[in-house]
Amino acid sequence: MQMVYQQRRQRVMAQIGQGTAIFASAPPAVMHNDVEHPFRQDSDFYYLTGFDEPGAIAVLAPHHEEHHFVLFVRPKDKEKETWSGRRLGVEVAQERLGADAVFPIAELDEKLPEYLKQADPLYYHFGHNTKLNGRILHHWQKLLATYAKRGTGPRAIADAHLLLQALRRVKQPEEIDLIRKAVAVSVKAHNHARELAQPGRYEYEIQAEMEHLFRLAGGGPAYPSIVASGDNACILHYIENNRQMQAGDLLLIDAGCCCDYYNADITRTFPVEGRFTPEQRILYELVLEAQLRAIDQVRPGQPFNAFHDAATRTLTEGFVELGLLVGDVDTLIEEKKHKAFFMHGTGHFLGLDVHDAGILRNPDKTWQPFEAGNVVTVEPGIYISPDYEPVEGQPAVAERWLGIGIRIEDDVLVTPDGHEILTAGVPKAI
Numbered sequence: 001m002q003m004v005y006q007q008r009r010q011r012v013m014a015q016i017g018q019g020t021a022i023f024a025s026a027p028p029a030v031m032h033n034d035v036e037h038p039f040r041q042d043s044d045f046y047y048l049t050g051f052d053e054p055g056a057i058a059v060l061a062p063h064h065e066e067h068h069f070v071l072f073v074r075p076k077d078k079e080k081e082t083w084s085g086r087r088l089g090v091e092v093a094q095e096r097l098g099a100d101a102v103f104p105i106a107e108l109d110e111k112l113p114e115y116l117k118q119a120d121p122l123y124y125h126f127g128h129n130t131k132l133n134g135r136i137l138h139h140w141q142k143l144l145a146t147y148a149k150r151g152t153g154p155r156a157i158a159d160a161h162l163l164l165q166a167l168r169r170v171k172q173p174e175e176i177d178l179i180r181k182a183v184a185v186s187v188k189a190h191n192h193a194r195e196l197a198q199p200g201r202y203e204y205e206i207q208a209e210m211e212h213l214f215r216l217a218g219g220g221p222a223y224p225s226i227v228a229s230g231d232n233a234c235i236l237h238y239i240e241n242n243r244q245m246q247a248g249d250l251l252l253i254d255a256g257c258c259c260d261y262y263n264a265d266i267t268r269t270f271p272v273e274g275r276f277t278p279e280q281r282i283l284y285e286l287v288l289e290a291q292l293r294a295i296d297q298v299r300p301g302q303p304f305n306a307f308h309d310a311a312t313r314t315l316t317e318g319f320v321e322l323g324l325l326v327g328d329v330d331t332l333i334e335e336k337k338h339k340a341f342f343m344h345g346t347g348h349f350l351g352l353d354v355h356d357a358g359i360l361r362n363p364d365k366t367w368q369p370f371e372a373g374n375v376v377t378v379e380p381g382i383y384i385s386p387d388y389e390p391v392e393g394q395p396a397v398a399e400r401w402l403g404i405g406i407r408i409e410d411d412v413l414v415t416p417d418g419h420e421i422l423t424a425g426v427p428k429a430i
């Protein structure tokens with residue numbers, strides 16, 4: 001795997017020429033009253049280094065005479081490691097991570113100017129680590145103050161996260177393998193959940209069983225699992241998961257596993273008793289049709305908005321046919337009236353982050369096309385809140401439709417000649 005990280009760094013270095021790029025690890029895990037919470041590495045930092053410790057900085061300086069890849073890491077410290085875990089330390093980091101030079105993080109301020117003084121521009125992402133943000137600004141300003149005398153140094157700071165967007169948008173074979181692994185575990189968990197769901201069980205029981213499988217695979221939940229029965233399915237980010245399921249409920253489960261830093265993101269909705277009511281069935285079939293039409297638009301060359309437009313059109317046509325909305329379909333879409341029942345986007349890139357990196361639009365507002373290696377979720381839904389209130393000019397909704405929430409979400413890989421539905425192992429046909 002070290003070769004893969006090295007190739008990624010080389011691709012970044014080819015882009016930055018005379019510049020220097022600084023990537024910081026995520027801030028240390030938060031302590032609450034002396035209890036340590038799990039650390040999760042920054043995705044850009046991990047993408048370029050494969051290194052999962054906090055307190056580290058990676059510097060890419062392709063113009064530097066000796067050191068193109070420099071790492072600052074936490075040194076070995078027997079006492080600290082006893083409390084909060086092993087550290088590679090300077091020597092082992094040098095051996096394992098392929099850096100030209102590795103220094104203790106305490107030497108950052110002393111060593112950094114060496115890699116900045118000839119660089120232009122400086123790439124850095126101003127993230128949540130305000131202390132580090134301030135230090136980087138300080139170095140930049142110090143060099144600027146003497147720029148006139150030296151004639152070199154960073155005149156501007158550009159965003160380092162933007163540098164990686166184009167790279168991370170197209171998954172490499174190693175990444176696709178990891179996504180497949182996360183998907184395989186998640187598919188198994190969803191199929192298990194369908195077997196378990198029944199009136200009388202609590203939502204958290206289903207959550208527990210699914211997350212048990214995630215943990216058994218060495219992973220964990222990619223995001224807080226949503227196990228939403230009945231009305232709860234109309235709350236997009238419902239995570240209380242504490243209701244007892246009733247006969248006649250639909251159960252919406254949005255849950256995915258994260259293994260080795262790569263994520264799956266799957267939603268299925270089904271009747272807990274195994275049979276749809278007529279209204280549930282009609283709406284389910286509509287979401288499914290919208291999803292299939294959207295998936296059809298996922299192929300190389302199609303602009304990124306095409307799949308959302310396909311889903312929106314299919315759903316809005318359905319809303320009009322069912323009398324849930326009244327008016328001309330184009331006008332309803334233009335005026336965003338469909339958002340009464342379908343209020344979110346149809347999907348997002350998926351990878352190291354659940355909502356993964358990748359620029360969607362060009363400066364002229366046109367949408368970037370899909371290309372082979374993209375992995376995207378396709379997840380239309382319908383949510384008719386139990387206390388739905390129509391906007392002016394739209395009809396009230398009959399009681400029998402209220403409180404139904406449905407989403408169907410698959411993870412789709414763009415292939416050279418179309419797509420592959422990675423999550424096809426969880427059934428979705430009625």
Ligand code: GLY
Pocket residue numbers: 223254255265354379409
């Ligand atoms: N589960 C998060 C999402 O679907 O975007």
Ligand code: MN
Pocket residue numbers: 254255265266267409
């Ligand atoms: Mn999801």
Ligand code: MN
Pocket residue numbers: 265347348377379409
């Ligand atoms: Mn999603």
